[in-house]
Amino acid sequence: MQKEKIRITGMHCASCSASVEKTVSRLEGVSQVSVNLATETMSVEYDENVIPMEAIKESITKIGFGTEEEGRYGKVTIPVGGMTCAVCAGTVEKTLNNTAGVKKASVNLATEKAVIEYDPEVIRISGLKQAIEKAGYKALDVERSTSSGEEAARKEKEMKTQWRKLVVAIVFAIPLLYLAMGAMVLPVPAFLKPMEKPMNFALAQIILLIPIIIAGYQFYTRGFKALAARAPSMDSLVAIGTTAAIAYSLYSTMLIFGGDHMAVEGLYFESAGTIITLILLGKSLEMRSKGKTSEAIKKMMGLAPKTATLVVEGKEKNIPIEEVEVGDIIMVRPGEKIPVDGFVTEGRTSVDESMLTGESMPVSKMEGNEVYAASVNKNGTILLKASRVGEDTALAQIIRLVEDAQGTKAPIAKMADVVSGYFVPVVVVIAVLVFFAWFLTGHSFAFALKIFVSVLVIACPCALGLATPTAIMVGTGKGAEYGILIKGGEALEITHKVGTVILDKTGTITEGNPEVTDVIATGDVSEEQLIQIIASAEKGSEHPLGEALVRYADKNSIMLLKPESFEAIPGHGIRAVIDGRHVLVGNRMLLSDAGINPDHLEAEASRLADEGKTPVFAVVDEKAAGIIAIADVVKKDSKEAISRLHQLGIMVVMITGDNQKTAEAVAREVGIDRVLAEVLPQDKAEEVKKLQKEGGIVAMVGDGINDAPALAQADVGIAIGSGTDVAIESADIVLMRSNLMDVPSAIELSKSTIRNIRQNLFWAFAYNTAGIPIAAGLLYLFGGPLLNPMIAAAAMSLSSVSVLSNALRLKRFKPSTK
Numbered sequence: 001m002q003k004e005k006i007r008i009t010g011m012h013c014a015s016c017s018a019s020v021e022k023t024v025s026r027l028e029g030v031s032q033v034s035v036n037l038a039t040e041t042m043s044v045e046y047d048e049n050v051i052p053m054e055a056i057k058e059s060i061t062k063i064g065f066g067t068e069e070e071g072r073y074g075k076v077t078i079p080v081g082g083m084t085c086a087v088c089a090g091t092v093e094k095t096l097n098n099t100a101g102v103k104k105a106s107v108n109l110a111t112e113k114a115v116i117e118y119d120p121e122v123i124r125i126s127g128l129k130q131a132i133e134k135a136g137y138k139a140l141d142v143e144r145s146t147s148s149g150e151e152a153a154r155k156e157k158e159m160k161t162q163w164r165k166l167v168v169a170i171v172f173a174i175p176l177l178y179l180a181m182g183a184m185v186l187p188v189p190a191f192l193k194p195m196e197k198p199m200n201f202a203l204a205q206i207i208l209l210i211p212i213i214i215a216g217y218q219f220y221t222r223g224f225k226a227l228a229a230r231a232p233s234m235d236s237l238v239a240i241g242t243t244a245a246i247a248y249s250l251y252s253t254m255l256i257f258g259g260d261h262m263a264v265e266g267l268y269f270e271s272a273g274t275i276i277t278l279i280l281l282g283k284s285l286e287m288r289s290k291g292k293t294s295e296a297i298k299k300m301m302g303l304a305p306k307t308a309t310l311v312v313e314g315k316e317k318n319i320p321i322e323e324v325e326v327g328d329i330i331m332v333r334p335g336e337k338i339p340v341d342g343f344v345t346e347g348r349t350s351v352d353e354s355m356l357t358g359e360s361m362p363v364s365k366m367e368g369n370e371v372y373a374a375s376v377n378k379n380g381t382i383l384l385k386a387s388r389v390g391e392d393t394a395l396a397q398i399i400r401l402v403e404d405a406q407g408t409k410a411p412i413a414k415m416a417d418v419v420s421g422y423f424v425p426v427v428v429v430i431a432v433l434v435f436f437a438w439f440l441t442g443h444s445f446a447f448a449l450k451i452f453v454s455v456l457v458i459a460c461p462c463a464l465g466l467a468t469p470t471a472i473m474v475g476t477g478k479g480a481e482y483g484i485l486i487k488g489g490e491a492l493e494i495t496h497k498v499g500t501v502i503l504d505k506t507g508t509i510t511e512g513n514p515e516v517t518d519v520i521a522t523g524d525v526s527e528e529q530l531i532q533i534i535a536s537a538e539k540g541s542e543h544p545l546g547e548a549l550v551r552y553a554d555k556n557s558i559m560l561l562k563p564e565s566f567e568a569i570p571g572h573g574i575r576a577v578i579d580g581r582h583v584l585v586g587n588r589m590l591l592s593d594a595g596i597n598p599d600h601l602e603a604e605a606s607r608l609a610d611e612g613k614t615p616v617f618a619v620v621d622e623k624a625a626g627i628i629a630i631a632d633v634v635k636k637d638s639k640e641a642i643s644r645l646h647q648l649g650i651m652v653v654m655i656t657g658d659n660q661k662t663a664e665a666v667a668r669e670v671g672i673d674r675v676l677a678e679v680l681p682q683d684k685a686e687e688v689k690k691l692q693k694e695g696g697i698v699a700m701v702g703d704g705i706n707d708a709p710a711l712a713q714a715d716v717g718i719a720i721g722s723g724t725d726v727a728i729e730s731a732d733i734v735l736m737r738s739n740l741m742d743v744p745s746a747i748e749l750s751k752s753t754i755r756n757i758r759q760n761l762f763w764a765f766a767y768n769t770a771g772i773p774i775a776a777g778l779l780y781l782f783g784g785p786l787l788n789p790m791i792a793a794a795a796m797s798l799s800s801v802s803v804l805s806n807a808l809r810l811k812r813f814k815p816s817t818k
Contacts, residue, residue, distance in 0.1 A: 001045050001046065001047055002045070002046055002047070002048045002053075003043070003044070003045050004043075004044055004046075004053060005041055005042070005043050005044075006042055006053075006057070006067050007042075008020055008035065008041065008060065008065050008066070008067060009065060009066035009067070009103070020035045020042060020065060021033055021034070021035040023059055023063055024042070024044060024056060024059060027046075027055070027056060027059060028051060029046050029047040029050030029051035030044060030045070030046045030056070031045045031047070032045040033045070044056060075115070075116070075117050075118075076115075076116050076118070076125055076128070077114070077115050078113065078116065078125075078128060078129065078132065078139055078140065079112055079113050079114075079139075080092055080107065080112055080113065080114050080132055080137050080138065080139060081112070081137065081138035082136070082137040082218060082222055083109055083137060084222075084235060084283055085800075086109055087236075087423065088109070088222070088235070089108065089109040090107075091135055091137075092105075092114060092135055092137055093106065093107040093114070095131055095132070096114060096116055096128065099123065099127070099128070099131045100122055100123060101118050101119045101121075101122030101123030101127070102116060102117070102118045102119075102123065102128070102131075103118060104116070105117070108469050109469060110470045110472075111469070114132065116128055135225070136221065136222040136225030159284075162280075162283065163284055165215040165280055166277070166280045166281055168211055168212075168214075168215040169215040169216065169276060169277040169280050170277055170281075171211075172208045172211045172212050172273070173212055173273050173274055173276075173277040176205060176208040176209060176270050176273045177270050177274055179192060179201070179205060179208070180205060180267070180269065180270035192204055194264045195261070195264065198256045198261045198264040199257060201264060201267075202249075202252075202264065202267060202269075203253075205249075205267060205269040206269060208269075209246070209272065209273045212272075212273040212276050212277060213272075213273075215276070215280065216276035216280055218235070219235045219238045219239050219276065220235075220239045220243070222235040223235035223236040223237075223238060223239030224236070224239055227239075227240075236424060236428075237424060237427060237459060238275065238276070238279060238457065240428070240431075241275070241431075241452070241453040241457050242271075242272040242275055244449060244452060245268040245269075245271050245272045245275075245453050245789070246269065248268060248445075248449055249266065249269045249272070252264070252266030252267050253267070265446070266446055268446075268449070268450075268453075271450075271453065271788075271790055274790040275453075275457055275790060275792075278790065278794045279457075282798065282800060282801060303337070303374035303395065304337070304339070304373055304374045304393075305321060305336070305337040305338075305374070306320065307319065307320055307321060307339070308321055308330050308339035308340065309330060309331040309332070309333075310323075310324070310328055310329070310330060310331075311329045311330065311331050311383060312329075316331060321340070322390070324339060324340050324386055324389050325389065326386050326387060326389055327385065327386060328385070328386045329345065329383055329384070329385055329386075330342065330383070330384050330385075330386055331381065331382075332377045332381070332382050332383075333381050334349070334378065334380060335376070335377065335378075336376075336377050337373075337375070338371050338372065338373055338374065338375050338376070338377060338384070340384075340386045340387075340388065340393060341370070341371070341372050341373050341386070341387050341388035341389075341392075341393045341394055342384035342385050342386045342387045342388075343368060343369065343370055343371070343384060343385050344365050344366060344367050344368065344369050344370075344382050344383070344384050345383045346382065346383040347366075347367075347380055347381055347382035347383060348364075348365065348366045348367075348380050348382070349364075349365050349377055349378060349382050350362035350363060350364050350365065350378045350379055350380070351363050351365050351371055351376065351377055351378060352376040352378055353375045371384055372393070372394045372395065373388075373393040373394065373395045373396075398480065411489075411490060411493055412493055412754070412758075412761075419765075423459070423768075424459075427456065427459040427772070428456070430455060430459075430772065430776070431452050431456045432452070434448075434451055434452065434455055434776045434777070435448045435449070435451065436448075438451055438777065450786070450789060451775070451777050451786070453789040453792075454775035454776075454787050454788070454792040455772060455776050455792075457775075457789055457792045458771045458772065458774075458775040458787070458792035458795055459772050459775070467757060467764050467803055467807075468757050468760070470760075470803070470804055470807035470808075471756045471757045471760060471807045471810060472492060472753065473807075474753075474756075474807050474808060474811055475492060475749060475752070475753035475756070475813075476492065478749065478813050479746065479749050482742070482749075482815065483735065483736035483737050484733065484734075484735060484736070484742055484745060484749060485733065485735075485736065486732070486746070486749075486750075487731070487733065490732075491732035491733060492749075492750055492753055492754075493750070493754060494697060494715055494732075494750075495699070495716050495733065495747055495750035496750040496751040496753075496754045497697040498650060498697045498698070498699045498715070498716055498747055499649075499650060499651065499696035499697055499698075500650065500651045500652075500653060500691055500696055500697070500698045500699070501645055501650050501651070501652050501653070501698075501700075501701060501743060502653045502655050502676075502687075502688060502691065502698065502699065502700045502701065502714070503642075503652060503653070503654050503655070503672075503701050503702075503740070504700075504702040504703065504707050504710075505632075505654055505655070505656035505666060506544060506656065506658075507703045507738075508701055508703055508720055508740065509634060509635065509638045509654060509666065509672075509740065510632035510634050510635060510638075510666070511632060511633045511634075511635055512544060512632065512703070513544070513548075513632070513633070514544055514545055514548040514614070514630045514631060514632040515548055515551075515552070515630065515631060515632075515633075516551075516552035516628055516629070516630055517613055517629045517630065517631045518608060518613065518627070518629035519531060519626070519628050519629075520601075520604055520626050520627045520628075522600065522601065522626050525620060525625045525626065527626075528556075528558060530618060530628070531549070531552065531553050531556070531558050531628070532553065532558050532559065532561065533561075533578050533579075533581065533583055533618070533620060533625075534549055534583065534585045534616075534618045534628065535549045535550050535552065535558065535560055536553075536560045536561040536562070536563060536576075536578045537566070537574055537576035537578055537583045538550055538585060539560055539563065543568075545614065545630050546585075548630050549585075549616075549628065561578050561579050563576045563577065563578055564576075564577040564578065564579075564580070569586065570681055570682070571589075571657055571683075572586045572587060572589050572593065573585050573586015573587060573590040573616075573617075574586060581620055581621055582621055582622065583618070583619065583620055584596070584617075584618070585616060585617070585618050585619075586617065587616070587617065587657075587659060587678075588605070588659065590617070591617055594619065594622075596619055596622060596623075598617055598624035600624070601624055601626070604627055605617070605627055608627065608629040609659055609660075609662045609665065610661055610665060611631075611665065612631060612665035612666055612669065613629040613630065613631045613662060613665075614630045614631070614632070614658050614659065614662045615627045615628075615629055615659070615662075616628045616629070616630060634666065634669055634670060635738075635739075635740060637739055637740055637741045638670045638740050639670045639671060640741065641739075641740035641743060641744060642670050642672065642740070644741070644744040644816070645743065645744050645747075646671070646673075648744060648747055648748070650747070651673050651674065652671075652672055652673050652674075653672070653673065653675075653676060653691065654667055654672045654674070654675050654676065655676040655679055655684055655687055655710075656676070656677055656678075656679065657677075657679055657680060657681065658677055659677060659678060660675070660678060663675045663677035663678075664677070682709070684707065684709065684710035685709040685712070685713040687710070688700055688710045688713045688714050689713060692713075692714075692715065697715045697716065698714050698715050698716075699714055699716040699743075699747075700713070700717055701718040701719075701720065701740070701743055702717075702718075702719065702720070703719060703720035703738070711731050716732050717731040718731055718732070718733045718734075718735060718746065719734050719735065720738050733746050742815075744815070745815035748813075748815050748816065749813060749815070752810060752813050753810060756806060756807060756809065756810050759806055760806055760807060763803065763806070764803055767795075767799045771792075771799075774787050775787050775792050
């Protein structure tokens with residue numbers, strides 16, 4: 001049998017992956033097939049003598065999907081300069097996706113980055129940059145391990161340039177506006193009076209307009225490029241509108257030069273200049289607000305120290321942080337930041353890890369304890385051995401995780417993306433139709449032109465494009481501040497719908513450090529002998545209950561024997577041979593499978609279980625020899641966290657491998673709604689599936705390797721940060737602290753973020769729905785005022801700023817559980 005892994009393209013949902021799996025599994029010669037939607041891969045086991053791989057691939061392409069060799073594609077992030085609205089982002093995305101060799105491109109307006117999957121054999125990164133440049137935008141340096149300082153400097157330079165352009169535009173727009181409008185109410189020099197010196201009046205306006213056009217030249221270069229590429233953007237609307245106003249004004253200027261002094265009334269230079277200035281103002285405010293949305297990331301990037309004190313043969317040396325290697329011994333004095341992740345080799349201190357976990361209380365550290373980069377050493381000098389440096393530190397991984405999350409699109413954004421894609425062409429059509437409607441019904445060309453410009457200028461899809469990503473950026477950043485790491489926009493969105501939360505018992509509701517509370521020996525074995533036998537048997541076990549038994553033996557100075565054989569039976573217990581004796585240690589199911597009936601111990605086991613303790617049966621030479629009771633202390637915040645989940649209208653379920661009575665006792669103590677007890681590790685995912693079939697969105701909270709399948713099965717997997725890497729990798733949300741209170745906090749954050757997105761989308765749609773008809777002259781039709789193009793430009797600029805300002809309100813989010 002041959003095993004292969006291939007990449008499947010074109011899958012978008014679970015039904016797609018199920019369709020591929022079903023099709024391939026039907027083929028003769030295929031023995032096993034598994035399709036992973038998240039990784040877009042298919043693992044298949046087949047008999048190459050019966051069916052070749054090409055035939056398997058062909059069956060997949062027949063149902064509309066593509067196949068590729070695993071590992072063929074590369075991934076790169078390219079910052080894109082010059083994007084101003086959702087259509088800009090859509091244009092870049094469309095251009096890249098239509099470029100040969102690009103598998104998938106996603107452009108985020110809020111982060112101003114393009115994430116591209118491409119085939120290096122077909123196109124190089126330089127080719128991707130050229131495609132972006134051809135679309136009319138600037139492709140900046142590729143992001144690999146760009147330092148926060150370089151990125152911040154680039155953004156700062158961009159912002160300064162934008163503000164300089166705005167200042168230039170304002171300096172010339174004010175006299176231009178005064179000259180054109182002020183002549184009606186305020187005095188102007190005699191040589192510039194419109195009716196007396198119309199030529200001077202027109203030329204002065206042209207001279208004042210030129211610097212404004214130069215300051216806003218990007219609207220024309222990008223706008224007309226996008227138009228030529230048949231992907232018009234917001235810049236195209238501004239370019240068409242202001243060019244029309246300028247062209248008509250130049251035509252009027254020619255008439256003035258030809259002797260028609262009344263043509264002075266056809267000058268609209270001030271409208272074009274003021275529109276450009278107001279839009280530059282809006283973009284400057286927008287850029288500033290967008291900078292604030294990623295403040296959480298900037299803060300985290302700035303946390304890491306720049307130098308470290310290296311200790312070599314007792315001598316200290318100050319070196320740049322980049323030069324620290326894994327295995328180096330680093331000295332950290334009180335008040336200093338820890339430069340890299342590592343383990344304490346000497347000394348004792350307390351460390352402020354709030355930058356990682358959100359927990360304000362310092363954590364005690366001694367020899368052997370792990371410490372993390374950017375945490376603050378409070379009160380003792382320590383030596384540490386570097387274990388992770390640079391991009392591998394916990395802080396760097398968190399930054400990367402949050403950045404990835406901020407770069408993703410939530411499903412709720414799809415509607416805005418679709419609308420934005422059609423928006424600009426539709427607006428151009430509306431503007432042209434409205435122009436002819438007014439002109440052909442007897443109104444002047446100048447009147448129709450004013451409406452044409454107003455419609456083009458007021459209709460900006462920027463607000464639509466910014467509504468979702470900015471809220472996600474602020475929401476995920478705020479979560480990181482509280483030690484809640486959300487892995488993407490989809491996870492953030494679905495969490496607000498959670499109706500059921502499943503909690504693993506050990507290590508999640510309880511401390512995960514069980515202790516022996518009772519020892520009951522029967523028959524020929526004494527209590528000390530019983531502990532010696534079962535602790536010796538459990539010495540090879542990694543189960544928390546087994547570790548508790550070994551700790552108890554050590555504490556009571558009981559000498560352990562070496563097992564002659566050992567076998568772990570998942571979900572049941574262990575089987576071992578100790579000093580020639582055959583030993584079974586585990587739950588009631590283990591004894592039932594072995595055909596042993598411990599009736600004389602049932603009453604004691606029941607009593608202990610009622611007290612919330614876990615009874616562990618011991619069998620020596622096929623005779624029930626006693627019970628050891630083990631209790632795991634409930635975490636102090638568990639009851640309050642479950643109460644808070646109830647206040648959010650969420651049903652709480654506890655899942656455990658423990659016996660029913662013990663589980664129910666713990667459930668009563670903390671207020672659990674439903675108990676799933678005696679569940680084997682491999683069956684946890686199946687229990688999650690059953691709850692999903694009952695309806696509603698299910699979240700699973702766990703911290704161990706045996707929770708990973710259940711975390712992956714749940715609609716939202718939430719891993720406790722102190723858990724294993726496997727559990728964290730399988731989860732959608734990672735809680736950096738082992739605190740159950742962060743579960744309702746994560747749900748509250750999701751609800752606040754989605755509410756913010758909905759507000760943003762409502763106002764963005766409402767603005768355009770109301771703005772376009774007003775600009776088209778609807779109010780004027782019924783005796784109301786006509787919208788001036790300059791007012792339209794101001795309104796358009798403020799729409800984006802208002803959406804960003806609303807998103808920034810999320811920065812004030814505070815969990816009610818804090």
